Amino acid sequence: MSKIKICQTPELLAEDAAKKVIGSIENNVSIKGEADIALSGGNTPKLLFEMLLKNHKDELEKLKINFYWCDERCVPSESKESNFGEAYRLLFSKINLSGYIYRMKGEKNPPDEAERYSSMMKNNLKSKNEFPEIDLILLGMGDDGHTASIFPGQLQLMNSDKVCVNSVNPYSGQNRLTLTGKVLNNSAEIIFMVTGKNKSKIVKDVFEDSDSSKEYPVSFIRKDDSVIWYMDESAASLI
């Protein structure tokens, strides 16, 4: 069963989650000399980036951390929509990293970039279950039950044999790049960060394993004690 950590506010959640992220990174660095983590986009991680900068700048600069992404919007990195762009503006531009940043190039032709990113991950990361193994992934959840950029109606991407694919936001038609379900579930650790009352019903469905939850890609992310759901009281109000 996944672990749950309920925090009073998004700010307290980000503070706690930042400590957990740093702990995971330190553990991986002590074992293999570096940590490979994949970030998600959206608004929730922005608080995490601010907390990491405020409370953990020294660790981030001392530890060898390689950053990947779980997904990206197909826009230039200068765009406010860019997941990499926001992480760069809020965090990476303000620290001296000793590891590498492997961004998904949202400005490139999506299918070509999906292929490139897949090959790069296979080359960089060790293989487990025939897929690249990331040490830690950070995931969010949309109020429609999407995670990374796998949306309802795209459940086949949870079982794709590809590593990274071009998906589409069905509401805006925006092209996306996303790691597939097998890669997301192949990571050693998973941290969800979910905030807001608008997510509480989906959270309830997912944790009660309701029939309607079967439409949500997020329901197909594994549930075991290497997965922790950080939620604020609003998102967790129905469980």
Ligand code: 6PG
């Ligand atoms: C993205 C994200 C996406 C996000 C959810 C939640 O690129 O949009 O990777 O999966 O995690 O939409 O977003 P919020 O944190 O903004 O609610």
